[in-house]
Amino acid sequence: MPETLTGPVEVVGAGLLGTSIALALRQAGVEVLLSDTSNEHLRTASGLGAGRSRVDGDRPQLVVVAVPPDLLAPVIADALARTAETPGAVVTDVGSVKTAPLAALAGAPALSRYVGSHPMAGSERSGPLAASAALFDGRPWAVTPHPEAAPGVVAVVEELARLCGAVVVRLTPEEHDRAVARISHVPHLLAALVAGRLAEAPADHLALSGQGVRDVTRVAAGNPSLYGQIVAGNAAAVEELLVEVRSDLDRLIDAVAEGDRPGLESLLTQGVAGTRAIPGKHGGPARPTRPVFVSVPDHAGELARLFADAGESGVNIEDVHIDHDPGRPVGLVELVVEESRAEHLLVSLESRGWVTHR
Structure with a gap:
């Protein structure tokens, strides 16, 4: 199996991620085929220069599935079946949950030609008009091989990430899901809870809003249906972390109610330590x-x-x-x-x- 990505690449799902991948590949000189259940998305993505619509007879080297989480497993299975007669054809997806789709595909005869991946880039906006060829520049792109994945398949998917300007991070599907629960899914849920306290707030309270509350709540503006699918697909890892947060919240409530200044400062100090643990520029240690x-x-x-x-x-x-x-x-x-x-x-x-x- 060739380990170099030469194309053509089919992108299934011409939304924000799919169209951004297509634009980055076109910028790298790779032929891109587009497919989507929405003709409007197809027309928009094609008009942006992201590629042309897939037609019968096209034989992509790589199929990138960029659809909502609930649809990942059936669309991946369809892509594997459609490319069965194309020698060396590879299938990946860019969903934010990896173990659930893989479990749903268990036993598929062509599973060795599939490996999951997940670019850690996005926006609270959606649709092809929000796409950018630079979306992945310098961003981590998780590649998550499973035991049956052929080495050449993994190499092609890693080449996809590099062609899009991303930095490859290899993880198991299970470790990936634990990681994104910690750095993405649970933070999103907590931002939604904070933002929810603002929905019915008096206007004179909201008039005091500053950058701090905007920073904390920005991601809460994301599509509730999409994020509901994401969280449901990663329920076990998310629940484990939410239980830990609940324990800390109980401690925080007690500290505030009882005037326990040392207890409050201990929790705040833990937060400071967390901000300092986030990697700095280029993945290096954070500098003051x-x-x-x-x-x-x-x-x-x-x-x-x-x-x-x-x-x-x-x-x-x-x-x-x-x-x-x-x-x-x-x-x-x-x-x-x-x-x-x-x-x-x-x-x-x-x-x-x-x-x-x-």
């Missing part, structure tokens, strides 16, 4: 950073001017957040930089007339 706050007039060209002046200071900006002031025509821009360079950036921006907040 410090925010620099700058008032920016809310009209065209001011952000570009700020970034240009920050660039002139020689300080690299690690991250950016913008919080709009509801009472004035300005925004508060948070420039996150290495801790050791923050003071230099403050002095440099102030010398160029910017109003900073120390």
Whole structure:
């Protein structure tokens, strides 16, 4: 079996992930065939340059299944059956749960030609119009071989990830599901619970909203039907972590109710340790950073001017957040930089007339 991905590649499901994969492959010069139950999605993805519609007689080297979790197993099985007469044809999927579809495919005669995968990239938006060829650049892409998977199949799927600009991380299906429960599924559920407390909040409470609550609740805007399928498909791993969170929440409630300051600070310190455990840029250890706050007039060209002046200071900006002031025509821009360079950036921006907040 060839271990190099030359194409054509069929992408089943022209939504955000499927269309983004197709655009990245087209950018890499690989022929892409598209299929979807939605003719509108097909027309949109094709119009974006993601490929052409699959027709009878096409013989893809690789089929990428990018459909909702409830449909993964039957669509993977169909792809394996359709490519049975194509020598060396490989099937993968990009779903966010790996053990459930694999269990549903148990005993399939062509299972050696399938290996699951999961790019760790996405958006709360959906559909082909949200797609981007750069969606996977530098992002982890889990490849999850099972015991029956042929080595050449694994190599082709890993080549897919690399052609899309991602970094391959090889995990077992079981370890993958435990990992995504921890870093994606449970955080999403907790964000939804926090956001739910806002739905019926009085308007004068919501008027105090700032960047903090937006950061915590952003992912809660995702499609409830899709995330319901994702969580249901990974129920065992999610339940285990939710039980741990429930235990911590009980401790937190007791600490608040009883005025237990040391107990409260212990839980907050545990949270700080968790933020520091998240890998930094390029997967390396997180380095200490410090925010620099700058008032920016809310009209065209001011952000570009700020970034240009920050660039002139020689300080690299690690991250950016913008919080709009509801009472004035300005925004508060948070420039996150290495801790050791923050003071230099403050002095440099102030010398160029910017109003900073120390």
